[in-house]
Structures are given as structure tokens and as C-alpha cells.
Amino acid sequence: MLTHLLMIVLFAVFAGLPLFYAWRVFRLDEAARGGWLVRVAEAALLLLLFLALGRWDMAGLYTRWVLVALLAAAALLSWRRHACRPWRVAAGPSFWRAHLSPLAGIAILGGLLVWIALGVFSAPAPHALRFPLEGGRFAVVQGGAHMLLNRHYGHPAQRYAADIVAVGPAGFRARGLLPDDPSRYAIFGLRVVSPCAGDVVEAADGLPDLRPPRMDPENPAGNHVVVRCEGKGIRVLLAHLQRGSLAVAEGARVEAGDLLGLAGNSGNTSEPHLHIHAVDAATGLGVPMAFDGRVPLRNRLFRR
Structure with missing residues (x-):
């Protein structure tokens, strides 16, 4: 309430x-x-x-x-x-x-x-990545190198993170203001794909998709995949995936655009969305990203 x-x-x-x-x-x-x-x-x-x-x-x-x-x-x-x-x-x-x-x-x-x-x-030059979702029109709801645009900005590893939702034909991310059924959110069940070519260094599945606004702070990323991008020196985390949807396992080789799983609502999230951030593999500090040449700023739209 x-x-x-x-x-x-x-x-x-x-x-x-x-x-x-x-x-x-x-x-x-x-x-x-x-x-x-x-x-x-x-x-x-x-x-x-x-x-x-x-x-x-x-x-x-x-x-x-x-x-x-x-x-x-x-x-x-x-x-x-x-x-x-x-x-x-x-x-x-x-x-x-x-x-x-x-x-x-x-x-x-x-x-x-x-x-x-x-x-x-003033943000550093971003790393070029492929947009990590397919099958819709998407809006960035947290993103940008500023605390007023991105609630993750204060976390060193997530400083340039992005939270992404899908929007329907009428321009809303869900059927209802805050429905408690994850399937009523436009992003739920859409394809999450690899943003780069590389190796899967972490893959976790099995956590339930919660009914909003319930959250799981004990498992912040929920079901997730981490890809070590070839030739870039970065690792990319894609979080809150749907239970049982992971298409890759740790050690797998992926190309940009390969299916990783489906968007869900697992982990420490109040509603279905995709969380993505990249870190420098050597320092663990967050680095900027650009999807298909565009930095993910709050309210920026992408079509895939």
C-alpha cells in the first residue's frame, strides 16, 4: 500500500x-x-x-x-x-x-x-556494447552519470549501471500502476541477449520470480549472468532473469546477440526489469556503456 x-x-x-x-x-x-x-x-x-x-x-x-x-x-x-x-x-x-x-x-x-x-x-568514453534485449520498445528508467538520474550512481561498481523496462503500444511499462502479477509487465519474458562476444564467467538460476513489490535483498542480482567481454577488459552483469530461463552455463562461449535468458523479477527488485552494468575486470570499478552507439540515459528509448 x-x-x-x-x-x-x-x-x-x-x-x-x-x-x-x-x-x-x-x-x-x-x-x-x-x-x-x-x-x-x-x-x-x-x-x-x-x-x-x-x-x-x-x-x-x-x-x-x-x-x-x-x-x-x-x-x-x-x-x-x-x-x-x-x-x-x-x-x-x-x-x-x-x-x-x-x-x-x-x-x-x-x-x-x-x-x-x-x-x-563529463563521463569517460563508454564501452561499445550490443543492446541486451530483443522483441520490443525499451525505456531506460535508471541510467546516466548523475545521482539524480541513476540511483546506482553512488555504488562504485554500478556507477554507470542501467535499469531497463519495456513499454507497450500506449507507452506504459505495465498494465496497471503497480500490478502484483509479473506477467502484466511488458518486459517479463522477453529475450535477454549477450551484449558482447566472450565467455560466461558466472551464471545463477533457480530463484523465484517475486510478485511486486516483494523483494529479495539476500540475493541482490537474482538469477543472473556475467559475461567477460573479449578484448574489452570488462565484465558485464545482467540481472533479475526469469527462473529456469537461462540458456547458458558458466564456461560457455557466447557471441553478441546470443540468448542468455529471459527477463524476470528475481532478486532485490521491486518490479520486472533488466539491470545491467559493466566493471573493469582488473579493478572491479564501474565503467560507462553505450548500446548501439547510445549511452543509456534515463528516459532514453531503444527499439529492438
Whole structure:
């Protein structure tokens, strides 16, 4: 029940707050165009931040573009009231005092976006890998070299990890907000394939697929496979596989794209998804990955 409540609150914040700002932009009646511009800029930066941070696989991939369209329409309609007004007015309080709140919002929101961008773009060059799933459209829900984009970022071995879900035709990762049947999640049972050519150095099976939101902290990776990538000096872990689905055993030779198993919900996971991260074989520290030339950032989509 607590998990369901948290999901509802998150949905209300990430969808409701941009709607409130769009409504406020629509109703703007500033004395000058400069004030209008400040208010619209604050709303646009808030929406941009939410587009980067939100779990749009839960709220719906298309919901975010509806919010963008609503804000754009609100800005256009309110601009028609302000187009003939001066850029600033001489009388009354100074511009800075009159717009202190939105200017502070712009500074805070802009600072957060710059902070995220600096983390993402300062990451080392990624290792080229094949996308590890087949048979659908996939969204990255945890990924990127920043703590606000990736809950794994604080763990040295998982700093550049990615959690990936599948999304259905309507843009949702499951039939329902948090169904307790793993089969209602779009990723459950899809093919997990090797991201590189190499050797299987670890393969574990036999753990049950849990009913969300139950978790198994005693077995964090659940059913999983570790592949030592040939010529790259890295090992790649693919976790939370379906019980009884592993197609390889320890010591097996695999090529990129070979079947490893099926996506499941085993281990320390609140819902079905694929967890993948790569580590330097010598140090055990996490290294960045790129799937088919694209780094897995939160909300980035892949088709296979």
C-alpha cells in the first residue's frame, strides 16, 4: 500500500505541477513582455527538468509530450495578450523585486539542469556494447552519470549501471500502476541477449520470480549472468532473469546477440526489469556503456 501511495504522489507531482504551471502561464497578465518572458522561462525550465527526471514509463511516454504541447499552447495564447505591451515599465517597483520569485526559480532550476549536464557529459568514453534485449520498445528508467538520474550512481561498481523496462503500444511499462502479477509487465519474458562476444564467467538460476513489490535483498542480482567481454577488459552483469530461463552455463562461449535468458523479477527488485552494468575486470570499478552507439540515459528509448 505504501508503494502504491508513493507512485500516486510521484505521478501527481510530475504530471500535476507542469499542468499547474501551464495554467498559470495561460492566465498571465503582466504589465510588460519582460515579466511575461520570466514567468514562461521558469515554467519551461521546470518542465525540462521533469522531462529528464520523471518516470514516464509509469506516467506514459506520451503524457510528457501532452504536457509540452499544453505549455506551448498556453504560452502562445498568453503571448497574444502581451505582444503589444512594452518590454518594461518605468513606473512601479523595480523589475527584480517584482519578479524575485520566478527569477529565483530560474536560477535553481537552471542550476540543477547544468549540474546534471555536467555529470552526464563529463563521463569517460563508454564501452561499445550490443543492446541486451530483443522483441520490443525499451525505456531506460535508471541510467546516466548523475545521482539524480541513476540511483546506482553512488555504488562504485554500478556507477554507470542501467535499469531497463519495456513499454507497450500506449507507452506504459505495465498494465496497471503497480500490478502484483509479473506477467502484466511488458518486459517479463522477453529475450535477454549477450551484449558482447566472450565467455560466461558466472551464471545463477533457480530463484523465484517475486510478485511486486516483494523483494529479495539476500540475493541482490537474482538469477543472473556475467559475461567477460573479449578484448574489452570488462565484465558485464545482467540481472533479475526469469527462473529456469537461462540458456547458458558458466564456461560457455557466447557471441553478441546470443540468448542468455529471459527477463524476470528475481532478486532485490521491486518490479520486472533488466539491470545491467559493466566493471573493469582488473579493478572491479564501474565503467560507462553505450548500446548501439547510445549511452543509456534515463528516459532514453531503444527499439529492438
